[in-house]
Amino acid sequence: MELLNFILDLVFWGIVSWFVFTWLVSRYLESRQIGQVVRDLDHEQLIPLTVEVDQDQYFCYNSITKAFVCQGYNLKEIVERFRQLYPDKSAAIYDGDETAVRILKSQLKELGENFSSV
Known part of the structure; x- marks a missing residue:
């Protein structure tokens, strides 16, 4: 019986340790x-x-700065124009019209591309 309790304790603390470790790693990566x-x-x-x-x-x-950056009819066009104007910079859609942000984010998912600029 003591061996069984020892094994169960070992498994329990192993699982707890794993969750703590993964949580710490995710927090570290998030902070980076x-x-x-x-x-x-x-x-x-x-x-x-x-x-x-x-x-x-x-x-x-x-x-x-509220300065105009670029325009386009869809995300692909926005990315192309942004890269032409700012080839050494990246961008992130931060805020704005809720519907527009949702549409552009869905276009990003549909394209399945990893845009490094936007």
Whole structure:
């Protein structure tokens, strides 16, 4: 009976340790990602975008400076134009028209591409 309790304790603490370890690793990776975003913003390598819609076209503005960045009829066109204007920078859709943000994010999923710029 003592051997069974020892094995059960060992399994229990092994599972607890695994969950604690994975939680710590995920928190570490999350903090690194947040740190990278902050560094990119500080070094002006990342442009957070605010999206507005006028008729069928999306207009993207720098969320910080409010300056116009680019426009397009869909995400693919926005990415192409952004890369032409800012080849050494990246962008992230930060806020704006809720419907537009949702549509552009769904287009990203549909394209199945990993856009490094937007």
